[in-house]
Amino acid sequence: MLTAYCLLGNHFHILIKIKEESDIEFVNIADKSAHDLVAHQFQKFFQSYAMAFNKQHARIGSLFQKPFKRVLINSEEYFTKIIFYIHANPQQHGLTTDFRDWQWSSYKRILIDKPSSLKKGEVIEWFGNKESYIQFHDDNRKLIIQQEGY
Incomplete structure (x- = not known):
């Protein structure tokens, strides 16, 4: 389940939560952890995306730097x-x-009571409530500002 994300110009971050290994039905998978299986699926996704992008733009070679x-x-x-x-x-x-203003982040989306595939309720519940979620982010933002010398 998608828990948090942030899209930037040259990279992105996503936080997904997968089921416990005991809750996953493995079919013909020898000695693979759930972590390895998810990693493999993402590798396939990025590879497929790069191949489609290259075909669409008539290019060859690597699309991603790392x-x-x-x-x-x-x-x-x-x-x-x-x-x-x-x-x-x-x-x-x-x-x-101010990261709270960044348009391509789940920060504000988590606060919106509109259905989506983002697991907003779980995140809010994790922090206790919306106010605690906001407060945690505000308090830690102040630490960033102090570190940057503003």
Whole structure:
């Protein structure tokens, strides 16, 4: 399930939550973890996208500079921090003075009560409520500003 995202000019971040391995039905998969299976599916997706893009634009060669990175979120603290990290990324890269205004991020979308494939309710519940979600992001934004010397 899609939990958070941020699209930037030269890269993007997405946070997805997958089912527990015990809840996944494996068919003819020998010694593969759920993490490995998801990583493989993303590799296939990026490869297919690059091939279609190259065909559409009559070009050849690599489309992406580096292979995608994936990180296993293995603690509640890290999960909380990674949501903020994803949302704050445009400000960290100097693309905006306030990440909360970044149009291509899930930060504001999570606050909207409109159905989507983004798991907004789960994120809000994770932080306790909308006010706590906003407060966490505001408090951590202040730390960014202090680090940047504003």
